[in-house]
Amino acid sequence: MKRKDALRAALGARSLDRETPPAELPAGNPAEAPAPDPATEAPRPLVRSGAVGAMGRSLGRIASAAAEARAMVASGDRVVELETALVEGSFVKDRLSVDPEEHAAFVALIRERGQQVPILVRPHPTEAGRYQVAYGHRRLRAAIELGRPVRAVVKTLTDEDLVVAQGQENSARADLSYIERALFAIALEDRGFERATVMAALAVEKTQLSRLLGIGRAVPPDIVAAIGPAPKAGRPRWTALVEALAREEAGEVVGRVLATPDFSELSSDDRFARLFSALTAPAPRSAPVPAAWTTLGGRPVVRIDRGRQGTQLTVDDSLEPDFAAYLIQSLPQLYAAFAESKTRDETD
Structure with a gap:
């Protein structure tokens, strides 16, 4: 043969x-x-579950x-x-x-x-x-x-x-996840290898290598260790995570998520998803606290509610029965005074 x-x-x-x-x-x-x-070749093992x-x-x-x-x-x-x-x-x-x-x-x-x-x-x-x-x-x-x-x-x-x-x-073999490739690039650079060697090792161009290094260095090591390789998370998702980690409240969110009892039991991709969702979730809006206008005698005659749709004034008629009617009658004069002050501010 x-x-x-x-x-x-x-x-x-x-x-x-x-x-x-x-x-x-x-x-x-x-x-x-x-x-x-x-005839003597080993049989294929039966794969189950x-x-x-x-x-x-x-x-x-x-x-x-x-x-x-x-x-x-x-x-x-x-x-x-x-x-x-x-x-x-x-x-x-x-x-x-x-x-x-x-x-x-x-x-x-x-x-x-x-x-x-x-x-x-x-x-x-x-x-x-x-x-x-x-x-x-x-x-x-x-x-x-x-x-x-x-x-x-x-x-x-x-x-x-x-x-x-x-x-x-x-x-x-497309065997390493994006973050693993980024950490590999960082390890090579930190050991003093030239960029040309690192690019050859990862089969990437200069721009791609710069992105790998930038993202890899932007994610704290403890967060990478907690998440793991996250094989389904590519560059866009890691980039978005880096941006989310830059928010003011990110440290508190990360600490809370990583401390949840079942976090370590999740798959690496699910750990990434949970942390990312927590970091990018909109902050809950607290209901505005009503304010009050009080008289010189300390009586809260007018309640002031500020909301997204506008401001509402509620006069307590039990404390000052005639004030609401007087306020309504005075609106033209109040608005004229407001417009005059606005014009004065613009010309000063």
Whole structure:
């Protein structure tokens, strides 16, 4: 069998692993490889109840993993097995949290099918015999939980190479939420990476990067931590949240919402929605307090009610029976005096 035919056969069958191509990659780079036997291929696990959503999300992201595997094999990279104790994560964090249900489904598939796409690591820059992940953190966590070695491609990478590979892998899979991308950009900038490197890592233009950095720095870290990744909230909603946080009463609202007993039990998107709704809800209008005009003797003869539609004067006839009639008769003179004073003010 020709080499390209062997690769096509090895990668042709679909897998449910969101970060894996269809079939197991060869350990090295042999000239030929046998095609998988359909009779011995592991059956697809039956998905039920709450796992459906997690599996659905995984199915939507497998195409780029297949392309990644093909690229690795085509470039002649050798896949090795490493003890997970020798491998540590990237020096830049790119995720706020991992959905427990989706992670459990992912681990179950690794247990059933094995790790079919290798992770990318580099030799640790300061510790001999150890490695550092460029991408594949979820596969590494699954291998640790399952007590298995992790399959990896080892490459010599600079810091710039590593963060670009890490960022572009996430960008290609649309795997990070908007706020996670913003925090990743901030972490890279704070570590002194040039803007060109950050743009390459996130596959964004200068204007897009400026927006990411601006929004990410405008949201207080404690609020980001409380909300989480909020995968459904894109730039417009985070921009609106930043504007709402600038309001005078925002601090009090945030404290009240975050302190509600069930807030932490909500999904990340629901936490975002609850806080945003509370911050943008119109303030309740208190009923105007009626005022009173009193005589020199202290009697509240006239009650004054100011409202959105106008001002109402109510004369207490029991205190001053004839004053209402006198006030009505005097309206022409009062208005003339008012108009004269207004004209005088305009000419002064």
